[in-house]
Amino acid sequence: MAGASSEGRILDAWQANAAAWRHAVRDQRIESRRLATDRAIVQAVLVRAPRKVIDLGCGEGWLARALAAHGIEVLGVDAVAELVDAAQAGGGGQFRLMSYADIAAGRLAARADVVVANFSLLGQSSVDGLLAAVPDLLEPGGVLLVQTLHPLLAAPDEPYRDGWRDGSWAGCGEGFGEPAPWYFRTLGGWLEAFRQAGLTLLRIDEPLHPHTGRPASVIFMAGER
Numbered sequence: 509m510a511g512a513s514s515e516g517r518i519l520d521a522w523q524a525n526a527a528a529w530r531h532a533v534r535d536q537r538i539e540s541r542r543l544a545t546d547r548a549i550v551q552a553v554l555v556r557a558p559r560k561v562i563d564l565g566c567g568e569g570w571l572a573r574a575l576a577a578h579g580i581e582v583l584g585v586d587a588v589a590e591l592v593d594a595a596q597a598g599g600g601g602q603f604r605l606m607s608y609a610d611i612a613a614g615r616l617a618a619r620a621d622v623v624v625a626n627f628s629l630l631g632q633s634s635v636d637g638l639l640a641a642v643p644d645l646l647e648p649g650g651v652l653l654v655q656t657l658h659p660l661l662a663a664p665d666e667p668y669r670d671g672w673r674d675g676s677w678a679g680c681g682e683g684f685g686e687p688a689p690w691y692f693r694t695l696g697g698w699l700e701a702f703r704q705a706g707l708t709l710l711r712i713d714e715p716l717h718p719h720t721g722r723p724a725s726v727i728f729m730a731g732e733r
């Protein structure tokens with residue numbers, strides 16, 4: 509699968525599936541989110557006691573609403589208008605329609621104590637470009653938090669090396685169409701992506717699924733070198 513066409517298909521798929529995604533999140537249809545990963549990312553942010561948070565790939569805005577309930581100022585960005593509109597209507601922060609390419613080009617003039625990306629770093633070059641812009645989004649001492657699929661448990665039948673994978677909406681409920689491809693990164697792949705962006709990995713958390721006792725995700729915390 510060629511990288512450039514896969515990158516384009518990611519946003520096409522999110523645009524086409526925005527309504528189904530909004531329902532999946534708001535109706536809490538995704539079990540791992542309900543049981544483990546939502547709470548894990550909220551806690552990971554709260555531990556940093558931030559005044560301000562930037563939520564990259566904010567989707568329909570649930571994380572902003574959860575953090576706003578703790579008095580945190582949140583700026584959410586996403587490239588899918590339908591999701592940004594839903595986030596705006598839901599309140600809890602400010603939301604901007606903006607792609608990772610826009611942010612990589614320096615168009616997001618904002619800084620925060622925590623920059624968070626919750627299951628939203630899906631591509632290769634789009635994500636590498638975005639990560640390179642993160643140091644300019646961080647206040648001094650600020651951190652980037654990335655929650656994503658655990659590399660050792662996602663796509664276990666595929667070779668353990670960075671590369672494009674076919675997507676799936678399994679476990680998200682009904683109403684979805686064509687899934688988006690996504691770029692799989694090994695643990696070493698993530699480390700290298702942070703390093704190339706001028707960031708250092710500070711911590712890894714592995715929230716456990718309460719039924720299986722296996723990691724439901726991984727949360728990376730990275731800061732400026």
Ligand SMILES: C[S@@+](CC[C@H](N)C(=O)[O-])C[C@H]1O[C@@H](n2cnc3c(N)ncnc32)[C@H](O)[C@@H]1O
Pocket residue numbers: 518519522533564565566567568569570571585586587588591606607608609625626627628629630634
């Ligand atoms: C799995 S959803 C996660 C949404 C939200 N963070 C959450 O926890 O529900 C991935 C999100 O990343 C956004 N996204 C993916 N690639 C993007 C890009 N290049 N620029 C902006 N947003 C992007 C999608 O539009 C989608 O809202």
